[in-house]
Amino acid sequence: MEILNLDNITIKFGGLTAVKDFKLELQHGELVGLIGPNGAGKTTVFNMISGIYTPSTNKIYFQNRDITGMKPDRIAKLGIARTFQNVRLMDNLSVIDNVMIGFHLHLHSNLASAIFRFPGYVREEEGIYQKSIELLHKVDLEFNKEVQAGSLPYGQQRKLEIIRALATRPKLLLLDEPAAGMNPQETKELMGFIQKIRKDFDLTILLIEHDMKVVMGICERIIVLNYGQTIAEGNPAEIQHNPEVIKAYLGVEAQYA
Amino acid sequence: MKQPSGKICTVISLMFIFILVYVAQNKLDAYLIRILNLGAMYVTLGVSLNLIYGFTGQFSLGHAGFMAIGAYVTALLVLPPYYKEVIFMLEPLAWPLNVIHTPFVVALIAGGVLSALAAFIIGVPVLRLKGDYLGIATLGFAEIIRIVLNNIPHITNGALGIKGIPEYTNLWWTMGIAIFTIYIVKGLISSSYGRALMAIRENEIAAEVMGVNLTYHKVMSFTISAFFAGVGGGLFACLLTTIDPKAFRFVMTYNILIVVVLGGLGSITGTVIAAFLYNFLLESLRPIEAGFNLGPMHFPPIPGLRMVTFSVLLLILILYKQKGLLGGFEFSWKWFFQSIKKVFKPKKTTEGSTL
Numbered sequence: 009m010e011i012l013n014l015d016n017i018t019i020k021f022g023g024l025t026a027v028k029d030f031k032l033e034l035q036h037g038e039l040v041g042l043i044g045p046n047g048a049g050k051t052t053v054f055n056m057i058s059g060i061y062t063p064s065t066n067k068i069y070f071q072n073r074d075i076t077g078m079k080p081d082r083i084a085k086l087g088i089a090r091t092f093q094n095v096r097l098m099d100n101l102s103v104i105d106n107v108m109i110g111f112h113l114h115l116h117s118n119l120a121s122a123i124f125r126f127p128g129y130v131r132e133e134e135g136i137y138q139k140s141i142e143l144l145h146k147v148d149l150e151f152n153k154e155v156q157a158g159s160l161p162y163g164q165q166r167k168l169e170i171i172r173a174l175a176t177r178p179k180l181l182l183l184d185e186p187a188a189g190m191n192p193q194e195t196k197e198l199m200g201f202i203q204k205i206r207k208d209f210d211l212t213i214l215l216i217e218h219d220m221k222v223v224m225g226i227c228e229r230i231i232v233l234n235y236g237q238t239i240a241e242g243n244p245a246e247i248q249h250n251p252e253v254i255k256a257y258l259g260v261e262a263q264y265a
Numbered sequence: 266m267k268q269p270s271g272k273i274c275t276v277i278s279l280m281f282i283f284i285l286v287y288v289a290q291n292k293l294d295a296y297l298i299r300i301l302n303l304g305a306m307y308v309t310l311g312v313s314l315n316l317i318y319g320f321t322g323q324f325s326l327g328h329a330g331f332m333a334i335g336a337y338v339t340a341l342l343v344l345p346p347y348y349k350e351v352i353f354m355l356e357p358l359a360w361p362l363n364v365i366h367t368p369f370v371v372a373l374i375a376g377g378v379l380s381a382l383a384a385f386i387i388g389v390p391v392l393r394l395k396g397d398y399l400g401i402a403t404l405g406f407a408e409i410i411r412i413v414l415n416n417i418p419h420i421t422n423g424a425l426g427i428k429g430i431p432e433y434t435n436l437w438w439t440m441g442i443a444i445f446t447i448y449i450v451k452g453l454i455s456s457s458y459g460r461a462l463m464a465i466r467e468n469e470i471a472a473e474v475m476g477v478n479l480t481y482h483k484v485m486s487f488t489i490s491a492f493f494a495g496v497g498g499g500l501f502a503c504l505l506t507t508i509d510p511k512a513f514r515f516v517m518t519y520n521i522l523i524v525v526v527l528g529g530l531g532s533i534t535g536t537v538i539a540a541f542l543y544n545f546l547l548e549s550l551r552p553i554e555a556g557f558n559l560g561p562m563h564f565p566p567i568p569g570l571r572m573v574t575f576s577v578l579l580l581i582l583i584l585y586k587q588k589g590l591l592g593g594f595e596f597s598w599k600w601f602f603q604s605i606k607k608v609f610k611p612k613k614t615t616e617g618s619t620l
């Protein structure tokens with residue numbers, strides 16, 4: 009079953025074409041990697057899917073529904089959640105509040121019942137509090153629930169951001185460089201965690217990542233972007249041996265490694 | 266020791282405040298009562314500004330405009346019809362305002378509702394703007410309100426303003442409304458809706474991607490904020506008994522802004538303390554404005570010196586304590602009892618060892 013379809017989308021910022029004729033079809037349950045050198049346009053693709061940017065031409069379909077030009081909060085309601093390359097938490101709010109914000113779009117209580125604490129509201133709030141604790145438990149953050157999110161170590165902030173995205177109960181999860189800033193041990197745990205939530209939450213995942221161990225280790229299919237255009241697509245083995253990918257991206261990575 | 270329930274503590278302290286207000290209203294001299302009235306009125310104004318600026322993160326400088334709407338609506342509704350005929354000298358007051366006469370409470374609510382309506386109408390387009398741009402736009406709105414008030418003499422008596430407004434405002438009203446404002450705003454910001462408002466303040470893009478409808482929440486916060494600003498304006502009109510468009514210049518917003526920044530953005534407790542502190546300091550600094558002698562030196566009277574002093578104080582505060590006096594701290598009974606425990610703890614441990 010097709011869940012996401014980017015139909016040859018292009019986006020221009022002034023004179024710069026950041027992404028050109030980008031085509032992507034995601035099937036339900038897939039875990040697909042999006043890689044490429046810095047500035048290739050990967051994050052811009054995420055920004056278009058989540059509604060922060062609107063493609064200059066062509067359309068985006070989510071579950072066969074045209075979502076092009078929809079506002080991010082409506083797209084979130086339809087079932088797309090994401091994390092950010094530069095972690096975007098509510099720094100001055102507590103860890104638990106950050107997760108509870110993820111449940112926001114599932115709340116039904118009206119404003120008056122919230123201000124005056126009607127029983128229905130209190131029950132709803134207690135419900136999402138419990139669910140938030142359960143989610144935090146998955147990444148061992150439940151004992152830090154009252155800590156300010158901004159004061160967590162970077163690796164934990166990344167985990168919290170994923171948890172917050174899960175709280176929206178997404179069908180499609182977009183992860184933008186989740187392993188950035190993590191140590192090898194954390195990265196290893198992260199790989200297991202991504203595979204686990206994919207199964208537990210029945211997710212389709214699109215993953216941007218520079219750490220090739222992660223990408224090659226867990227993705228079934230990989231798309232390589234360079235200067236806003238797809239230069240290769242295939243399974244990890246095919247990508248690793250694709251001469252053009254090695255020239256544009258992996259070669260460079262190898263130099264740094 | 267078992268901690269008493271917060272609700273009981275709140276009820277007890279409300280009764281305590283009730284007695285204090287009773288005593289103050291009956292025993293204190295008019296001058297002190299006036300300062301307390303101003304302080305409580307600034308609580309309402311400050312808490313409402315804190316809601317949109319401190320908690321929602323939307324830099325609004327339109328408070329004087331919303332106050333003006335509330336003040337004029339209230340004044341026009343509480344003035345007796347025969348008296349309106351006397352004071353509207355430029356042009357007679359338009360129907361039906363010339364015959365309407367309502368109780369104070371109805372007038373206050375009407376002022377708040379109209380102010381909220383204005384906020385709702387301008388909020389939808391203006392709250393798309395961010396930061397400085399929003400500040401400039403809301404400032405412009407407040408100026409437009411003022412100019413309109415000047416130019417519709419058949420409703421506002423133009424630049425002459427409205428005089429002889431009944432002095433309904435007393436400590437019961439100012440304190441009662443301050444407490445009501447705190448109750449509503451506190452209830453809001455500590456609810457799921459408040460969490461969404463603070464999420465917007467913290468990171469607008471992340472909030473939106475999490476499913477928070479930005480327009481809805483910003484406009485809601487702005488409208489509620491304007492409602493209380495309008496009610497505060499009504500209190501203002503019936504406290505000073507005279508209003509004219511000049512009373513609602515930017516300085517008015519600036520005063521409220523000082524209170525909010527002084528107390529700490531995002532702290533209701535801070536706003537409450539700062540509101541009273543500000544008005545007491547402002548009064549106690551009055552002598553320096555009247556000119557004074559310091560040893561052999563004579564300082565001539567300089568009008569406006571108090572505001573200069575305050576601006577300097579604010580500058581120092583912002584330089585050294587950016588988050589205001591209390592930062593994001595909020596009073597809670599839990600905190601209160603834990604602090605008491607801490608104070609008595611050293612004794613307890615020594616006693617404990619002898620047991």
Ligand SMILES: Nc1ncnc2c1ncn2[C@@H]1O[C@H](COP(=O)(O)OP(=O)(O)O)[C@@H](O)[C@H]1O
Nearest residue numbers: 021024026044045046047048049050051052053
């Ligand atoms: N809002 C924007 N305005 C102008 N240029 C942008 C904007 N967003 C991204 N770009 C440009 O688009 C290109 C792709 O950026 P990005 O998607 O962040 O790359 P990646 O995530 O692959 O490193 C870059 O050249 C970047 O400067």
Ligand SMILES: [Mg+2]
Nearest residue numbers: 050051052093
């Ligand atoms: Mg990127």
